[in-house]
Amino acid sequence: MSGVGNWWVNGEPAESVSILDRGFTYADGLFETVAVRDGKPRFLDYHLERLSDGCRRLAIPYPAGVTDELCSIAAGCRFGTAKIILTRGAGARGYAPPEKLASTRVIGLIAAQPPARLAYEAGVAVRFCDTKVSANSTLAGMKTLARLEQVMARAEWQDAHISEGLMCSDDGLVICGTMTNLFFVANGRLCTSDVSRCGVSGVMRRVVMEQAGECGLECIEVDIDRQDLYQVKEIFLTNSLIGIWPVRQLQDTGLEIGSITRRLMAKLVAIGVTECAI
Amino acid sequence: MSGVGNWWVNGEPAESVSILDRGFTYADGLFETVAVRDGKPRFLDYHLERLSDGCRRLAIPYPAGVTDELCSIAAGCRFGTAKIILTRGAGARGYAPPEKLASTRVIGLIAAQPPARLAYEAGVAVRFCDTKVSANSTLAGMKTLARLEQVMARAEWQDAHISEGLMCSDDGLVICGTMTNLFFVANGRLCTSDVSRCGVSGVMRRVVMEQAGECGLECIEVDIDRQDLYQVKEIFLTNSLIGIWPVRQLQDTGLEIGSITRRLMAKLVAIGVTECAI
Numbered sequence: 016m017s018g019v020g021n022w023w024v025n026g027e028p029a030e031s032v033s034i035l036d037r038g039f040t041y042a043d044g045l046f047e048t049v050a051v052r053d054g055k056p057r058f059l060d061y062h063l064e065r066l067s068d069g070c071r072r073l074a075i076p077y078p079a080g081v082t083d084e085l086c087s088i089a090a091g092c093r094f095g096t097a098k099i100i101l102t103r104g105a106g107a108r109g110y111a112p113p114e115k116l117a118s119t120r121v122i123g124l125i126a127a128q129p130p131a132r133l134a135y136e137a138g139v140a141v142r143f144c145d146t147k148v149s150a151n152s153t154l155a156g157m158k159t160l161a162r163l164e165q166v167m168a169r170a171e172w173q174d175a176h177i178s179e180g181l182m183c184s185d186d187g188l189v190i191c192g193t194m195t196n197l198f199f200v201a202n203g204r205l206c207t208s209d210v211s212r213c214g215v216s217g218v219m220r221r222v223v224m225e226q227a228g229e230c231g232l233e234c235i236e237v238d239i240d241r242q243d244l245y246q247v248k249e250i251f252l253t254n255s256l257i258g259i260w261p262v263r264q265l266q267d268t269g270l271e272i273g274s275i276t277r278r279l280m281a282k283l284v285a286i287g288v289t290e291c292a293i
Numbered sequence: 294m295s296g297v298g299n300w301w302v303n304g305e306p307a308e309s310v311s312i313l314d315r316g317f318t319y320a321d322g323l324f325e326t327v328a329v330r331d332g333k334p335r336f337l338d339y340h341l342e343r344l345s346d347g348c349r350r351l352a353i354p355y356p357a358g359v360t361d362e363l364c365s366i367a368a369g370c371r372f373g374t375a376k377i378i379l380t381r382g383a384g385a386r387g388y389a390p391p392e393k394l395a396s397t398r399v400i401g402l403i404a405a406q407p408p409a410r411l412a413y414e415a416g417v418a419v420r421f422c423d424t425k426v427s428a429n430s431t432l433a434g435m436k437t438l439a440r441l442e443q444v445m446a447r448a449e450w451q452d453a454h455i456s457e458g459l460m461c462s463d464d465g466l467v468i469c470g471t472m473t474n475l476f477f478v479a480n481g482r483l484c485t486s487d488v489s490r491c492g493v494s495g496v497m498r499r500v501v502m503e504q505a506g507e508c509g510l511e512c513i514e515v516d517i518d519r520q521d522l523y524q525v526k527e528i529f530l531t532n533s534l535i536g537i538w539p540v541r542q543l544q545d546t547g548l549e550i551g552s553i554t555r556r557l558m559a560k561l562v563a564i565g566v567t568e569c570a571i
């Protein structure tokens with residue numbers, strides 16, 4: 016099995032977790048996927064801020080030493096992906112969280128290859144998925160271990176020419192890609208789907224919104240339905256591992272890579288997301 | 294740690310699963326919680342029907358021999374709980390399900406005590422939870438490993454006098470308890486919350502609907518909002534381990550244990566859910 020990487024559980028090399036770990040039995044935990052470039056975890060502060068915010072919301076104790084552990088593991092890795100999984104820990108059956116539980120901290124490092132240049136230079140083709148993204152204001156924004164809907168959405172296509180699938184909520188709003196956040200330009204304004212009821216508040220989404228602000232571009236969080244997305248001028252996708260992917264095709268409709276997308280890609284390159292250079 | 298039980302992974306005694314198991318990384322799997330009474334798994338056919346239906350919907354191969362394995366494990370256990378966890382298996386990072394993957398089958402048996410008599414004789418007190426249940430028509434009805442919202446809802450109270458918490462969808466419909474399905478009598482008709490957009494299609498819910506039919510009582514699946522639930526005549530909760538719990542108190546409002554509830558409890562006793570005898 017390729018792409019397995021090396022793993023540590025609570026600081027010790029390990030390949031398994033307890034059957035009773037609540038991450039396994041109930042998806043009772045969170046994770047982060049961090050780009051490692053030239054021996055350093057990229058935007059680590061933002062990742063750990065989201066993780067600790069999630070811990071606070073879920074009442075999972077945030078473990079000490081994660082920053083040091085990640086930096087130490089990433090050192091020596093030129094291009095890879097670090098993954099942090101944090102669960103409430105192992106406990107007996109039943110949803111009620113036991114009072115005293117030691118959380119489980121799983122960290123892995125997987126060597127990777129840079130994404131294909133073509134995705135940045137020519138843009139990517141995307142489709143709509145039938146699988147819905149869950150609406151739940153209690154959990155929205157967090158990167159919880161409950162990713163089954165993303166798995167099901169990603170299983171909808173095998174065509175290698177399709178890079179990503181867009182997911183809608185049950186009430187028809189376009190929320191995100193299976194592994195990306197969604198941005199677009201409508202009426203001259205930069206927009207991103209609201210993630211207060213569904214979806215994940217991505218680290219690269221945050222970075223792009225901040226970089227837009229630095230360009231004097233206001234970015235607004237909006238609701239958009241599927242039909243209206245065909246009317247917008249520019250569409251692009253973001254995540255921590257890819258930076259920005261411009262969309263050149265939405266189902267059968269072609270799009271241009273627009274000037275705002277190009278400008279934001281250049282801004283990302285300037286702050287170290289060098290994959291986006293075109 | 295009490296209530297841990299004995300566990301088997303793919304037929305072998307085991308205490309752990311791979312860090313790469315997609316059940317752990319993505320909640321990419323299903324589970325069943327089965328009452329074991331006098332050496333036999335109760336309503337096993339219904340549990341395995343829901344499990345195989347879920348496998349079909351998720352495209353996870355349904356493993357051979359589960360029935361035999363469960364019956365063999367349950368033999369000799371007078372009163373306990375069997376748990377079956379079925380995941381897509383261990384694979385490299387990424388939501389896309391690898392083409393060839395061997396699913397992981399985890400089975401456990403945990404000794405248990407019968408629920409307190411008082412819950413049946415006097416009824417239980419329930420509260421409303423703030424934590425929402427996710428709306429997602431793609432996943433609704435299945436008992437997936439994504440149970441974080443149930444964990445968060447159950448963590449909302451520690452008062453031992455409250456037996457269960459009711460969960461609503463983001464749009465305000467009352468869907469279920471954290472570990473139970475909801476029934477009530479409104480306008481003289483037996484009703485249960487619709488679970489086609491949210492919630493789990495419980496095995497005991499199915500049994501009760503069938504037993505109602507045998508009594509000549511039609512049971513309808515309806516939408517009900519929180520305020521309207523205070524207007525109903527009888528409320529009861531169901532799951533595989535408890536049978537029926539009559540509700541005697543909803544927040545601060547008292548309820549009588551009604552005649553329809555009592556009749557259905559008696560019907561359950563007659564088919565082997567002896568916990569419900571009052």
